[in-house]
Amino acid sequence: MKVLAKFISYPFSVLFYLFFGITILVFHPLQWICFNWFGYKAHKKCVDYFNWTLLRCLHVLGTTFKVKIDANIPTDVPLIMVSNHQSMWDISPISWYLRKYHPKFISKVELGKGIPSVSYNLRHGGSILIDRKNPRQALVEMVKFSKYLQKNNRSGVIFPEGTRSKTGVPKPFRRTGLQTLFKKVPEGYVVPVSINNSWKLQRWGMFPVQMGVCLELTAHPAIKISDFEVEALIDKVEATITSNIHK
Numbered sequence: 001m002k003v004l005a006k007f008i009s010y011p012f013s014v015l016f017y018l019f020f021g022i023t024i025l026v027f028h029p030l031q032w033i034c035f036n037w038f039g040y041k042a043h044k045k046c047v048d049y050f051n052w053t054l055l056r057c058l059h060v061l062g063t064t065f066k067v068k069i070d071a072n073i074p075t076d077v078p079l080i081m082v083s084n085h086q087s088m089w090d091i092s093p094i095s096w097y098l099r100k101y102h103p104k105f106i107s108k109v110e111l112g113k114g115i116p117s118v119s120y121n122l123r124h125g126g127s128i129l130i131d132r133k134n135p136r137q138a139l140v141e142m143v144k145f146s147k148y149l150q151k152n153n154r155s156g157v158i159f160p161e162g163t164r165s166k167t168g169v170p171k172p173f174r175r176t177g178l179q180t181l182f183k184k185v186p187e188g189y190v191v192p193v194s195i196n197n198s199w200k201l202q203r204w205g206m207f208p209v210q211m212g213v214c215l216e217l218t219a220h221p222a223i224k225i226s227d228f229e230v231e232a233l234i235d236k237v238e239a240t241i242t243s244n245i246h247k
Contacts, residue, residue: 005210005211005212006204006208006210008211009061009204009208009209009210009211010208012060012061012062012208012209012211013061013207013208013209015060016057016058016060016061016209017207019057019060020054020057023050023053023054023057023117024115024116024117024118025116025117027046027049027050027053027116027117028116028117028120030046030050031043031046031047031050031117031120031121031124032120034046035124040126043124043125044102044125047095047121047125048095048096048099050117050121051091051092051095051096051099052096054092055092055093055096058089058201058215061201061209061210061211061212061213062211062212062213063201063211063212063213063214063215064213064214064215065093065097065214065215065216065217066214066215066216066217067093067097067216067217067218068216068217068218068219069097069098069217069218069219070191070219070220070221070222072221072222073101073189073191073219073221073222074189074222075100075101075153076153077153077187077188077189078149078150078152078153078154078155078156078185078187078188078189079101079149079154079155079156079188079189079190079191079222080149080155080156080158080178080181080182080185080188080189080190080191080225081094081098081101081103081155081156081157081158081190081191081193081219082158082160082178082190082191082192082193082237082241083157083158083159083192083193083194083195083241084159084161084165084170084193084194084195084241084242084245085159085161085163085164085165085195086164086165086168086195086196086197086198086199087164087198087199087201087202088164088202089198089201089202089215090159090195090198091105093195093198093215093217094157094193094217097217097219098155098219101154101155101191102126102152102154102155103154103155103156103157104125104126104127104128104145104148104149104154104155104156104157105122105127105128105156105157106127106128106130106142106145106156106157106158106159106177107122107127107128107129107130108129108130108131108132109129109130109131109132111129112129126148126152126154128141128142128144128145129141130142138177139180142177142180142181142184143180143184145181146180146181146184146185147184149185149188150185150187150188155191156181156185158177158178158181160173160174160175160177160178160238161173161174162174164199164202165199166199166202167199168196168197168199168200168245168246169245170241170242170245173234173238175231175234178230178234178237179230179234182225182230182233182234183230185225186225186226187225187226188225189222189223189224189225190222190223190225190233190237191219191220191221191222191223192219192220192223192237192240192241193217193218193219193220193241194216194217194218194220194240194241194242194244194245195215195216195217195218195245196215196216196218196244196245196246197213197214197215197216197246198213198215200213201213201215218244220240220241220244223236223237
């Protein structure tokens with residue numbers, strides 16, 4: 001049965017990547033126009049619909065989405081969204097379903113060039129690019145990012161596992177980035193986010209993409225950062241996220 005499912009996934013994956021390729025090529029110049037001619041709001045709207053379109057591309061594979069977002073997450077304060085990380089397909093659901101919180105990502109520097117639409121947004125949309133081999137550069141960028149979130153009441157998304165979990169089983173959180181953000185944005189809130197099943201889309205690597213996956217995203221109640229000591233808060237956030245991940 002698994003062999004048959006993989007076999008069937010091949011032609012649908014070709015179709016998916018065709019639509020995916022068209023999407024990133026079309027939205028790249030649209031982003032440039034919106035950003036350079038009309039500013040942040042227009043660019044943000046363009047990126048929102050870019051991610052909406054990517055989710056529609058996944059429908060070609062029979063992918064469905066189950067989303068639960070706490071209704072009381074504040075919009076007038078800086079937020080730190082902390083999520084587990086299972087695949088590259090974690091990004092678009094967070095970007096689209098949590099779009100009203102203006103999510104900005106902490107990403108590795110390698111993604112800042114070479115990928116149409118994606119790289120442009122990372123460079124110009126408010127996200128930051130971290131060089132994992134240069135701790136000093138990473139720290140400087142994190143401090144600047146914290147100031148940006150506070151000034152604009154936006155959301156910073158961090159994947160503290162450091163790398164994707166290829167089996168869905170969460171990896172221990174790396175604490176340095178969380179410690180910096182929590183200390184630099186004490187008046188903000190942290191939103192734990194649990195993602196399930198996105199790893200299955202890359203069960204066989206980048207090709208083929210598994211069909212019929214139900215990707216689940218849960219944004220838990222926001223926690224006021226100043227109500228906890230930093231280490232205790234990290235423990236609480238990690239426990240909240242991992243306890244809601246299917247083993």
